[in-house]
Amino acid sequence: MMVDNNTELVIIGGSAGSLQVIIHLIKNLDGELGFSIILVVHRKAQSVSILQSLLQQFSKIEVLEIEDKTEIEANKIYIAPADYHLLFDDKKNVSLDRSEKLHFSRPSIDVSFSSASDIFGDRLVAVLLSGANSDGVEGLQHVKKNGGKVWIQDPDTAQVDYMPRQAMEQVRFNQLITPETLPDDINKLKKL
Amino acid sequence: MLEPNVVQDHEIEHLIKDVHELYGYDFSLYSRASFKRRVNRICLIDKFTSFAELRYTIINDPEYLKHFIEEITVNVTEMFRDPHFFKSLREDILPQLGTYPLIRIWVAGCSTGEEAYSIAILLKEAGLYHKCLIYATDINPSVLEIASSGIFPINQMKTYSENYILSGGKKDFSDYYTANYDSAKFDKSLKEKMILSTHNLVSDSSFNSFQLIICRNVLIYFDKKLQERVFHLFDDSLENLGYLALGSKETLRFSHLQNHYQQLDVQKIWKKVDHNQ
Numbered sequence: 001m002m003v004d005n006n007t008e009l010v011i012i013g014g015s016a017g018s019l020q021v022i023i024h025l026i027k028n029l030d031g032e033l034g035f036s037i038i039l040v041v042h043r044k045a046q047s048v049s050i051l052q053s054l055l056q057q058f059s060k061i062e063v064l065e066i067e068d069k070t071e072i073e074a075n076k077i078y079i080a081p082a083d084y085h086l087l088f089d090d091k092k093n094v095s096l097d098r099s100e101k102l103h104f105s106r107p108s109i110d111v112s113f114s115s116a117s118d119i120f121g122d123r124l125v126a127v128l129l130s131g132a133n134s135d136g137v138e139g140l141q142h143v144k145k146n147g148g149k150v151w152i153q154d155p156d157t158a159q160v161d162y163m164p165r166q167a168m169e170q171v172r173f174n175q176l177i178t179p180e181t182l183p184d185d186i187n188k189l190k191k192l
Numbered sequence: 193m194l195e196p197n198v199v200q201d202h203e204i205e206h207l208i209k210d211v212h213e214l215y216g217y218d219f220s221l222y223s224r225a226s227f228k229r230r231v232n233r234i235c236l237i238d239k240f241t242s243f244a245e246l247r248y249t250i251i252n253d254p255e256y257l258k259h260f261i262e263e264i265t266v267n268v269t270e271m272f273r274d275p276h277f278f279k280s281l282r283e284d285i286l287p288q289l290g291t292y293p294l295i296r297i298w299v300a301g302c303s304t305g306e307e308a309y310s311i312a313i314l315l316k317e318a319g320l321y322h323k324c325l326i327y328a329t330d331i332n333p334s335v336l337e338i339a340s341s342g343i344f345p346i347n348q349m350k351t352y353s354e355n356y357i358l359s360g361g362k363k364d365f366s367d368y369y370t371a372n373y374d375s376a377k378f379d380k381s382l383k384e385k386m387i388l389s390t391h392n393l394v395s396d397s398s399f400n401s402f403q404l405i406i407c408r409n410v411l412i413y414f415d416k417k418l419q420e421r422v423f424h425l426f427d428d429s430l431e432n433l434g435y436l437a438l439g440s441k442e443t444l445r446f447s448h449l450q451n452h453y454q455q456l457d458v459q460k461i462w463k464k465v466d467h468n469q
Contacts, residue, residue, distance in 0.1 A: 068411065097266065098268055138194045
């Protein structure tokens with residue numbers, strides 16, 4: 001029998017149409033997952049970020065927006081801050097980067113996925129949700145190359161299907177997920 | 193397109209060592225993930241297909257090094273970026289600074305100067321410009337040349353104008369520049385009180401004392417150890433009751449110095465409370 005590698009990070013990228021999926025996910029996540037979840041979502045930079053408090057209302061798990069030198073801990077949900085790229089120095093330490101936008105986006109899902117896959121390798125699960133541009137596709141290719149798992153939202157279930165459809169056509173994915181089953185799929189990654 | 197992964201981690205170490213030994217620039221305490229991404233980006237822009245090519249060029253071509261320093265540091269900036277921060281400067285900080293006979297401000301890591309010009313505009317509108325000095329420094333001499341020219345791309349002006357209004361600006365933003373085909377040249381008077389100079393936060397020391405130090409989105413590229421060093425440099429350069437302003441996701445929280453500073457409201461501005469006596 002194959003020994004399944006324990007997941008150390010689930011990273012989720014989403015753009016237009018992904019918020020409802022994320023809220024449904026957060027409502028239905030188990031408390032002690034044994035790994036952390038990082039959300040990289042395209043949104044407008046505002047003086048006060050409301051996404052964190054919005055998501056916290058629905059979550060048993062602590063939801064934090066990443067700041068400079070935030071240390072990543074298991075059993076917490078982190079949000080990449082608007083208007084910064086999010087990169088990984090090692091499994092605990094992240095760096096923020098305000099360099100050029102990619103796919104007109106900062107944070108860019110490609111940047112975070114590919115950096116996470118450099119550090120977490122086969123301990124990474126990357127999930128790409130609904131969205132209107134092709135950010136995330138190259139990132140998923142890196143995840144695949146480094147042995148991580150690639151999950152894509154079934155485009156037929158996506159409010160905006162362009163992003164997951166691009167990914168589906170260009171990346172060898174492990175699994176298509178739906179908004180309904182995603183919480184359970186993630187809960188099942190829990191260490192046994 | 194995402195930059196290719198041309199350079200490996202151990203090669204990054206060699207590169208940092210070479211650049212330090214040959215040219216004196218020390219990048220060893222820069223955040224590694226971000227630095228590596230910049231190096232890979234340089235390989236993409238300059239069409240190096242291997243690390244060996246890049247290393248050879250850096251070692252043998254001092255002129256290329258200048259370009260390397262330009263590209264390795266992030267020089268993406270805006271005028272009145274994060275308008276609420278500038279609103280806070282305008283409404284909360286400048287009235288305090290107005291009580292001093294001479295106001296000295298340091299914009300550390302000023303890049304192409306957009307923030308320094310924004311500060312100059314704020315000071316003008318507050319009626320304090322005649323008694324201020326704005327020191328704007330950066331590691332990279334070529335961005336300072338742009339800052340000195342005061343010429344910025346015209347296609348940015350719409351954003352800057354919106355930012356300016358959100359920051360509480362009441363005038364017509366276009367009064368501050370003369371438009372050309374593709375560029376906007378800012379009023380010369382905004383530069384009168386500006387002192388532009390190279391300064392390396394990693395290796396250079398304090399050069400004056402200030403009532404306000406602005407260093408936004410520079411420390412994110414440094415690791416904790418280097419950040420702590422830079423915080424001490426700022427502390428040495430800041431008068432009691434002076435202000436330190438950081439980027440919207442940066443914090444003094446992890447520093448040993450945090451007890452000597454009081455954070456003001458939601459913006460990332462700290463006030464130094466008397467502790468040197």
